[in-house]
Amino acid sequence: MRALVAALTLVLLAAARRAQEPAVMRLWPGQAPGSEAWTIPEAIATSPSGDRTIRNVSDPAVTVFLPPASTSPTAAVVVAPGGALRVLGWDNEGVKVARWLNSQGIAALVLKYRTLQVPPANGRGVAPSPASSVGLAPRQEITIRNANANPEPDNAALGEVLRMGIADAQQALRLVRRNAAAWHVDPARVGIMGFSAGGGIAVGTALADHSEASPDFLVSLYGPALQDVRVRADAPPLFIAVGSAHFNVTSGCLALFAAWQAAGKPAEIHVYDQVSAGFGMTRRGLPVDTWTDRLLDWLTSRQLR
Numbered sequence: 001m002r003a004l005v006a007a008l009t010l011v012l013l014a015a016a017r018r019a020q021e022p023a024v025m026r027l028w029p030g031q032a033p034g035s036e037a038w039t040i041p042e043a044i045a046t047s048p049s050g051d052r053t054i055r056n057v058s059d060p061a062v063t064v065f066l067p068p069a070s071t072s073p074t075a076a077v078v079v080a081p082g083g084a085l086r087v088l089g090w091d092n093e094g095v096k097v098a099r100w101l102n103s104q105g106i107a108a109l110v111l112k113y114r115t116l117q118v119p120p121a122n123g124r125g126v127a128p129s130p131a132s133s134v135g136l137a138p139r140q141e142i143t144i145r146n147a148n149a150n151p152e153p154d155n156a157a158l159g160e161v162l163r164m165g166i167a168d169a170q171q172a173l174r175l176v177r178r179n180a181a182a183w184h185v186d187p188a189r190v191g192i193m194g195f196s197a198g199g200g201i202a203v204g205t206a207l208a209d210h211s212e213a214s215p216d217f218l219v220s221l222y223g224p225a226l227q228d229v230r231v232r233a234d235a236p237p238l239f240i241a242v243g244s245a246h247f248n249v250t251s252g253c254l255a256l257f258a259a260w261q262a263a264g265k266p267a268e269i270h271v272y273d274q275v276s277a278g279f280g281m282t283r284r285g286l287p288v289d290t291w292t293d294r295l296l297d298w299l300t301s302r303q304l305r
Helices: 001-022 091-103 156-178 199-209 250-261 286-301
Strands: 023-026 043-046 054-055 061-065 074-080 087-089 107-111 185-196 220-221 238-243 267-272
Touching: 043 199, 061 238, 074 156, 074 199, 087 091, 087 199, 091 107, 091 185, 107 156, 156 199, 199 220, 199 250, 238 250, 238 286, 250 267, 267 286
Parallel strands: 074 107, 074 185, 185 220, 220 238, 238 267
Antiparallel strands: 023 061, 043 054, 054 087, 061 107
16 A cells, blocks of 8 residues: 555656656757857846746757646647747747646647847847837838738848748657657647747748648747748648737738638637737736637637647
8 A cells, every 4th residue: 555655646746747847958969950150149038027038049949848647648839939030038928828738738848949149239148229210101011922921021131040940840849749658749739839920930830841840730829921821732720819900910910811711721810909919928908818718719629639
């Protein structure tokens, strides 16, 4: 009896550690391909609310959040935070999302993908602030062709970072499937969720040629495509949530939804009134606060959770 109690205790402790101690895993052996010459050090900033952002990422990795052990394999989601390919909203669009997914019995990997290298404006690691918009003409919505809503299509450096970020996301999807047994994950229910520019990264994985790095489902939170969209014949189901007045982004998400529909592929979109920016896990006292409920409904209806 004592031996049985001891064994059960070990199982319970293992389950607790599984839920509480996320592991960090590098995505590439050695330096990530294409960014070997990058030298600007990674930097973390913390907002007054305690949320972290990360910039100058050159060593991509994932932080693995596993839910308490269940009797059957769980779904898994790679979570790509946003930040205009320049920073990563690590907590509000990453860690908090992963913990919520865990609470629903879903494994999550928060993706720290490569970002644009921005030299500090001074010796203290502070990046330059955006230019003032005072005196500038009103912004114009971009013209979207082929569902491509990239606001800086001629920025070669950002284009290269986008390709690197997609490669990092693909590595993360491979990692999930290769560890499916150890993590008690169903390799046929591995999806990707991206916020803002992270949504562009996520869409890129779904548009690439089918492989073990392809997602089984795609979730975009105010993340339009940042490249021309040619929907594959075996494209995964798509879920989108976006604010109704999010400059450039709303139109881009609608174009992405239309492209999936035109290809005859499953897609669902929620456009939230009174929202003109990203929302992540921040509560606003508005209907947009229920986007997580709508996502759960969708995952359940498609037998993905």
